[in-house]
Amino acid sequence: MRVALFATCLVDQFFAQAGVATVRLLRSLGVEVDFPRGQTCCGQPAFNAGHWDEARRMARHTMGVFEGYDYVVLPSGSCGSMLRVHYPELFVGRGADYRRAVSLAERTFELSQFLVRVLGVEKLGDGLTGRRFAYHHGCHALRELGVEEEPELLLQNAGAELVPWEADRECCGFGGVFSVKMPVVSVAMADRKLDTLPRQAEPEALVSTDAGCLLHLAGRMKRRGDALPVRHLAEVLWEARSGAS
Amino acid sequence: MALRDYPRRAAELIEQRPEVRESVTRAALHFDRNRARAYAEAPAEAWRTYAKGVKDHLLSRLADYLEAAEARLTENGVRVHWAEGPEDVHRVLGEIVRAHGVRRAVKAKSMLSEELGVNAFLEAQGVEVYETDLGEFIIQLAGEPPSHIVGPAIHKSLAEIRRLFAERLGTPPDASPEALAAAARAFLREKFLTAELGISGANFLVAETGTVVLVENEGNIRLSTSLPRVHVALVGIEKLLPRFEDLAVFLQLLARAATGQPIGTFVSLIDGPRREGETDGPEEVHVVLVDNGRTAALADLEASEVLRCIRCGACLNACPVYRQTGGHPFGFVYSGPIGEVLAPALLGPGEAYPLYHASTLCGACAEVCPVKIPIPKLLLTWRHRAAEEGLLLPMEKAMVRAYAEAVVRPRAYRLASKAMRAFPGALESERLPLVRAWTRLRSGLRPSPRPFHELWEEIKDEREG
Ligand code: SF4
Numbered sequence: 029m030r031v032a033l034f035a036t037c038l039v040d041q042f043f044a045q046a047g048v049a050t051v052r053l054l055r056s057l058g059v060e061v062d063f064p065r066g067q068t069c070c071g072q073p074a075f076n077a078g079h080w081d082e083a084r085r086m087a088r089h090t091m092g093v094f095e096g097y098d099y100v101v102l103p104s105g106s107c108g109s110m111l112r113v114h115y116p117e118l119f120v121g122r123g124a125d126y127r128r129a130v131s132l133a134e135r136t137f138e139l140s141q142f143l144v145r146v147l148g149v150e151k152l153g154d155g156l157t158g159r160r161f162a163y164h165h166g167c168h169a170l171r172e173l174g175v176e177e178e179p180e181l182l183l184q185n186a187g188a189e190l191v192p193w194e195a196d197r198e199c200c201g202f203g204g205v206f207s208v209k210m211p212v213v214s215v216a217m218a219d220r221k222l223d224t225l226p227r228q229a230e231p232e233a234l235v236s237t238d239a240g241c242l243l244h245l246a247g248r249m250k251r252r253g254d255a256l257p258v259r260h261l262a263e264v265l266w267e268a269r270s271g272a273s
Numbered sequence: 274m275a276l277r278d279y280p281r282r283a284a285e286l287i288e289q290r291p292e293v294r295e296s297v298t299r300a301a302l303h304f305d306r307n308r309a310r311a312y313a314e315a316p317a318e319a320w321r322t323y324a325k326g327v328k329d330h331l332l333s334r335l336a337d338y339l340e341a342a343e344a345r346l347t348e349n350g351v352r353v354h355w356a357e358g359p360e361d362v363h364r365v366l367g368e369i370v371r372a373h374g375v376r377r378a379v380k381a382k383s384m385l386s387e388e389l390g391v392n393a394f395l396e397a398q399g400v401e402v403y404e405t406d407l408g409e410f411i412i413q414l415a416g417e418p419p420s421h422i423v424g425p426a427i428h429k430s431l432a433e434i435r436r437l438f439a440e441r442l443g444t445p446p447d448a449s450p451e452a453l454a455a456a457a458r459a460f461l462r463e464k465f466l467t468a469e470l471g472i473s474g475a476n477f478l479v480a481e482t483g484t485v486v487l488v489e490n491e492g493n494i495r496l497s498t499s500l501p502r503v504h505v506a507l508v509g510i511e512k513l514l515p516r517f518e519d520l521a522v523f524l525q526l527l528a529r530a531a532t533g534q535p536i537g538t539f540v541s542l543i544d545g546p547r548r549e550g551e552t553d554g555p556e557e558v559h560v561v562l563v564d565n566g567r568t569a570a571l572a573d574l575e576a577s578e579v580l581r582c583i584r585c586g587a588c589l590n591a592c593p594v595y596r597q598t599g600g601h602p603f604g605f606v607y608s609g610p611i612g613e614v615l616a617p618a619l620l621g622p623g624e625a626y627p628l629y630h631a632s633t634l635c636g637a638c639a640e641v642c643p644v645k646i647p648i649p650k651l652l653l654t655w656r657h658r659a660a661e662e663g664l665l666l667p668m669e670k671a672m673v674r675a676y677a678e679a680v681v682r683p684r685a686y687r688l689a690s691k692a693m694r695a696f697p698g699a700l701e702s703e704r705l706p707l708v709r710a711w712t713r714l715r716s717g718l719r720p721s722p723r724p725f726h727e728l729w730e731e732i733k734d735e736r737e738g
Contacts, residue, residue: 040725041690042718047725048732055735063729068686074673076634078656082677089681171636199593203633208710209666210631212284215714216294216597217633247715 031059032097034090034136036107037069038239039260043103046239046260050103050139053266057147061101066093072110073204080118084125087115091128099146100136103262105169105237106204108138113172138169138237139262140178150185155271157187161264162231162256164221164245165197166238179237179261186268191229195221202244218248225256237261275604276616276628282602283631293428297420297599300427305590307533308641315535317643320526325645327519328581331511332571338480338513339562345483346560349545354561359389362507365561366391366472370398373503373557375469379461381487381494382406383474384422384584385507385563387606391472403464405493410457414441420600422607423531423586428599461493471501471555475508476583477523478560481516484544485560488527488537495541504555506543509563511571511580523583530585530643566619575654576618581644582611588638588648594631603628610638614651622659629655690724 031054035047054061071086090111094100102108115129143149161183169175180190201207201217208214222245225234234256236242246258266272286293311317331338343353356362369375378400380386392402392413404413408426412419414437419425426434434453438444444456473494477486485506487494498504514523528534547554571577589595589609600608605616605628613632616625629652638648659665679685693699701717702708711718 035725037686041693041720044721044723044725044728048728051729051732052735063726063733065726066683068680068683071677071680074677076653076656077630077669077673078653078658078660079670079673079677080657080660082673085677086680167633167635167637171640199633199635199637201593201633203635206630206633208707209627210280210283211710211714212287213280213594213597213631214633216287217593218715220298220593220596243718244715247711247718250716251714 029059029099030097031061031099031101032094033061033063034067034070034094034100034102034107034111035063036102036104036239038243039103042243043239043260043263046103046262049260049262049266050101053152053262053269054101056269057143057149059147062097064093064097070107070110072107072114075110075114075118077205084118087118087129088125091115091125091132094132094135095128098135099142100132101139101142102136103139103237103260104239105138105166105173105175106240108136109168109172111136138173138175140182140237140265141173141175143182143265144178150181152182152186152265152268153271154187155268156183156264159187160189160191160229160231161233161235161259162191162193162225163196164200164234164236164241166236166241167199169237170197175237179235182265182268183235186265188264188268191226191231193224193226195224200241200245202240204240207244214244215248218245219252221245222249222252222254227254227256231256233257233259233264235259235261235264276620276625279602279604279628279631282604283598286598286602292430292433293599294597296430297428298596300424301421301590301592301596304424304532304586305641308530308587308590309533311529311533311535312641315525315529317526317529320522321643321645323522324526324583324643325581327515327523328644331513331515332577332580335510335513335571338515339510342478342480342483342513343562345480347483349483350548351483351545351558351560354559356561356563356565358565359394362389362391362561362563363394365559366395366505367398369470369503369505369559370395370400373469375400375503377401377403377464377468378470378472379403379405379464379468379497379501380409381471381473381489381497382409382425383472383507384419384606385474385509386472387419388565389507389563391507400470403461403468405461405465405497406489407454407457407491407493410461411437414438418601418606420608421586421589422584422609422611428601465496465500468501469503471497471499471504473498473504473506475506475512475560476527477514477520478508478512479515479517479520480513482544484517484542486520486524487541487543488524488539489541490532490534490538492539495539498541498543499554502555503557503559504543504546505559505561507561507563509565510567511582526643527583527585530583530587530641570618573618576614576651578646579611579614579618579651581646582615583644584611585643587641587643591637591641593635593637594633603631610648611646614646614648614655617655617658622655622662623664625655626659626664629659687726690726693720694723
């Protein structure tokens with residue numbers, strides 16, 4: 029099985045350790061991981077803002093980079109849904125490109141979904157025994173990819189406790205370009221999430237599979253002065269496996 | 274109110290009137306939770322698929338169904354009018370006002386009447402207009418437009434309503450909600466009895482039988498449509514249903530989606546004016562079939578799904594963007610997710626800019642919509658069209674081009690990655706407008722000390738674990 033890691037630009041730039049964790053985690057499960065060097069960004073910001081010609085250019089680039097791999101695994105739900113859901117849409121009626129897009133879509137998985145649904149792994153280890161987290165479901169992971177039980181299952185089966193959080197499935201307000209096009213609304217949405225975070229349950233960190241949400245929520249918490257560490261799911265899952273923290 | 278000012282108005286509301294955000298969030302979440310529970314208790318998924326199918330079928334042969342509806346309505350003794358836009362509606366209403374010497378009109382809640390500027394028109398004709406839905410009554414007293422499709426006064430706190438009623442109706446400053454409702458009822462009772470004209474919208478119009486269907490909880494619609502001599506129902510042409518039996522699903526689905534009720538407290542099925550021997554009901558019933566941009570939207574294959582909407586408001590309640598402000602900043606009769614896709618469909622993407630950008634594409638709306646309108650997909654379509662038409666932020670096209678260039682050239686991407694680390698303060702600089710938009714309310718971004726693509730070089734030959 030040839031598996032390519034698509035780190036995604038946000039993990040590459042802002043959560044580099046989550047990339048490292050993804051590689052180690054997959055290798056520990058016997059998966060051969062490659063990191064094709066041509067990879068950059070999936071083009072989602074351009075697509076979401078309506079710049080579909082530019083988005084197609086970037087999509088063609090990414091489709092080329094990941095040709096020939098059995099699976100493409102992303103430590104991200106949002107970019108995962110760009111590849112799985114929106115690349116095919118972008119190339120409807122465009123012959124060979126459409127077929128390439130569908131082929132890539134079928135091989136693309138968000139990390140936790142890849143572990144559970146493709147590898148059939150539900151227990152990574154006991155590395156999270158006695159630890160408590162708040163889990164934020166990113167919207168594209170949740171509603172476009174159906175990543176819902178997988179992260180919770182993997183965390184809980186490794187001994188972690190997830191604190192009940194009223195707004196855990198609500199949008200955090202990041203929305204890519206939305207976060208700077210309509211910053212006040214974006215931040216009000218973050219505040220709603222953060223105000224409902226059950227601090228009294230003392231989660232050690234806020235965890236999500238999407239770097240964008242984490243950057244936004246971390247930036248807001250820091251500004252509010254009530255920072256809780258944010259952790260990328262991949263790093264926590266690696267701790268589940270390796271027992272290190 | 275220009276739609277263009279949405280971002281400024283939304284920001285001002287959030288920063289200057291936190292009580293609005295609080296009221297809207299609380300009420301919308303309450304509605305949304307009720308909706309979720311009501312869906313869970315019913316075969317909601319099957320009903321939604323059915324309802325979508327019925328509406329798609331209707332829209333695929335709308336002209337035929339409209340003709341059938343007109344024929345049935347006419348047989349039932351209802352006078353049918355066709356209106357292309359507000360002017361036609363105003364003309365019809367003007368004629369009725371003159372013919373019947375109308376001095377007072379009572380209104381049942383109708384978003385379409387808001388869309389058509391009915392109140393202002395009637396008032397200019399010297400007609401007193403009274404909104405009789407409690408929420409509409411409140412915002413009419415306050416001189417405000419509705420803030421929600423179903424709960425027009427959703428943005429008002431109890432304290433604010435108390436103040437308003439004390440000032441205008443003389444209720445005690447600490448009146449209970451029940452006492453406030455009673456005061457409104459007492460005030461409106463005389464209006465119902467003396468109004469010559471009752472105006473309503475329609476939730477559905479059944480083509481097969483020519484039945485106007487109205488759903489409500491307060492009983493005011495029943496009074497507005499049966500006490501006055503003349504009843505005018507304003508009906509958007511997309512409000513048709515093919516068959517009477519379709520109501521079996523639509524009535525339950527609408528109520529569950531809107532408020533979480535199994536069915537509305539009052540459902541009125543109006544099939545014409547008072548007949549001989551009947552003791553109540555209006556002498557004349559008029560149905561005005563209103564286009565106002567709808568046939569143009571219907572012809573637009575990439576945008577026409579918006580016409581399935583049954584105005585339940587579920588997408589507003591589910592929307593985390595809407596919940597921060599309520600409907601006012603949108604500047605359009607319909608707000609929230611449905612407003613964001615209806616505005617460009619009815620007004621064009623230029624006029625509606627940037628409402629369809631007021632979304633994170635989180636998908637919560639599509640998940641709850643009883644007729645499965647793919648709102649995020651429609652938002653993307655409008656964004657795409659807007660970009661094609663050059664409706665962009667300053668510099669946006671140049672920035673997107675530069676970004677695309679870097680993405681398709683890995684070496685350029687890696688250089689940019691180095692540059693970002695060479696100027697570590699760049700993402701915290703107050704001088705770049707985009708960076709400032711981030712940092713005004715969030716602390717600045719700090720890249721990882723080294724990007725993953727550099728770390729890969731060190732771990733690529735690591736053995737397992
Ligand atoms: S778009 Fe759907 S959820 Fe929103 S008001 Fe219309 S029918 Fe209801």
